Amino acid sequence: MTLRRVNLVILVLLAVAFLIIVQRNLLNLSDFLHKESPDAGLILPFESELSPDLRRESVRKGEEIPVLITAAEDRLGAVVAAMNSIYQNSKANVVFTILTLNDTADHLKLWLSKTSLKNVKHKIIIFKPELLGGKISNDPHTLEAAKPLTFARFYLPAYIPEAEKAIYLDDDVIVQGDIQELYETSLKPGHAAAFSDDCDSASAKGIIRGAGNQNNYIGFLDFKKEAIKKLGMRANTCSFNPGVILANLTEWKNQNITQQLEHWMELNTQEDLYSKTLAESITTPPLLIVFYKRHSAIDPLWHVRHLGNTGAGNRYSAQFVKAAKLLHWNGHYKPWGRTSSFSDVWDKWYVPDPTGRFAPVRRHS
Ligand SMILES: *[C@@H]1O[C@H](CO)[C@@H](O)[C@H](O)[C@H]1NC(C)=O
Ligand SMILES: *[C@@H]1O[C@H](CO)[C@@H](O)[C@H](O)[C@H]1NC(C)=O
Numbered sequence: 001m002t003l004r005r006v007n008l009v010i011l012v013l014l015a016v017a018f019l020i021i022v023q024r025n026l027l028n029l030s031d032f033l034h035k036e037s038p039d040a041g042l043i044l045p046f047e048s049e050l051s052p053d054l055r056r057e058s059v060r061k062g063e064e065i066p067v068l069i070t071a072a073e074d075r076l077g078a079v080v081a082a083m084n085s086i087y088q089n090s091k092a093n094v095v096f097t098i099l100t101l102n103d104t105a106d107h108l109k110l111w112l113s114k115t116s117l118k119n120v121k122h123k124i125i126i127f128k129p130e131l132l133g134g135k136i137s138n139d140p141h142t143l144e145a146a147k148p149l150t151f152a153r154f155y156l157p158a159y160i161p162e163a164e165k166a167i168y169l170d171d172d173v174i175v176q177g178d179i180q181e182l183y184e185t186s187l188k189p190g191h192a193a194a195f196s197d198d199c200d201s202a203s204a205k206g207i208i209r210g211a212g213n214q215n216n217y218i219g220f221l222d223f224k225k226e227a228i229k230k231l232g233m234r235a236n237t238c239s240f241n242p243g244v245i246l247a248n249l250t251e252w253k254n255q256n257i258t259q260q261l262e263h264w265m266e267l268n269t270q271e272d273l274y275s276k277t278l279a280e281s282i283t284t285p286p287l288l289i290v291f292y293k294r295h296s297a298i299d300p301l302w303h304v305r306h307l308g309n310t311g312a313g314n315r316y317s318a319q320f321v322k323a324a325k326l327l328h329w330n331g332h333y334k335p336w337g338r339t340s341s342f343s344d345v346w347d348k349w350y351v352p353d354p355t356g357r358f359a360p361v362r363r364h365s
């Protein structure tokens with residue numbers, strides 16, 4: 001090689017490096033990565049500088065990301081805030097399936113159509129509580145008996161029949177990351193679902209033990225009962241929180257997951273199989289049984305939880321909450337209530353109710 005040739009090669013390399021640096025700075029690394037993804041559709045380099053309206057108009061193409069969420073009348077503001085956070089933080093083609101009760105449907109339709117959410121793709125499906133007949137206790141002391149919608153997640157393939165993969169989210173979440181990333185989490189072969197484990201998660205660090213903060217199976221199931229003993233599960237197995245589920249619906253159907261879950265619901269109405277200290281949702285124990293050692297993992301940052309528990313404000317730093325991809329206010333103190341931690345984060349995504357029937361409780365309002 002002549003000296004001149006070498007010089008030329010160096011010059012070209014320098015030019016390429018320069019272009020890469022410029023491009024990354026302009027587009028930002030995450031946008032850069034998106035551009036590489038074939039399903040993301042065409043992304044304009046300066047899209048973020050278009051007006052919000054123009055951005056919405058650039059119709060979302062690419063693979064649909066189905067998200068199932070439930071809408072209960074007394075917490076409709078939660079669903080709206082969760083949906084808004086998902087939509088604003090992603091360019092993906094998200095399609096919501098919202099399960100609600102008959103009496104709530106009109107209120108929800110109005111809220112979604114008369115506000116900035118009108119372009120968000122969604123369908124509203126009426127959940128029929130009769131579906132649960134004989135499978136949940138009629139005991140009025142069981143709080144959950146009055147909340148049939150919490151069982152909707154057991155019936156995922158019935159509500160999203162056309163999809164192979166789908167996401168279920170509790171309503172008391174805010175998504176700060178790009179939902180596409182959660183959707184692309186891979187499920188192991190033979191697994192029908194992925195959850196975030198309670199032990200190794202960032203949320204579990206410094207967890208306050210006691211009612212409502214169990215992190216293993218014995219906190220949810222009564223291991224003295226024969227039906228539970230027979231399963232041969234280890235009582236100290238780490239539990240998981242089913243407020244965020246990524247599901248392979250093909251596997252779900254193949255393994256009859258819904259029927260298996262119903263089986264455990266029915267058994268529990270005959271004999272109380274769930275832990276006496278069970279403070280969290282009674283939808284969790286059947287899932288723990290059916291998915292025992294048969295589920296994939298969701299990145300802990302995609303399910304930062306316990307924001308609704310006492311002391312959450314001390315447990316998490318503002319930086320950690322900012323870095324979280326998904327925040328979950330499970331526990332007693334909801335962000336639309338008066339005394340919750342980090343309700344300012346939730347407020348950023350809330351879209352006021354055009355009917356005025358729902359309003360977050362705030363000290364100065
Ligand atoms: C990159 O873009 C994301 C959202 O598109 C933004 O949150 C983040 O702050 C940006 N990072 C830099 C270094 O500009
Ligand atoms: C649902 O509500 C509408 C009125 O909002 C009523 O006409 C209809 O009968 C209800 N359907 C059921 C199944 O309760």
Ligand SMILES: *[C@@H]1O[C@H](CO)[C@@H](O)[C@H](O)[C@H]1NC(C)=O
Nearest residue numbers: 164165187190248249250251
């Ligand atoms: C879902 O499960 C089916 C059946 O095991 C498998 O063929 C398919 O690749 C899985 N899909 C995803 C997205 O994991």
Ligand SMILES: *[C@@H]1O[C@H](CO)[C@@H](O)[C@H](O)[C@H]1NC(C)=O
Nearest residue numbers: 252253254255256257259260
């Ligand atoms: C699921 O249910 C169908 C019909 O009830 C049955 O034929 C099949 O064997 C079941 N599969 C599993 C894995 O239990």
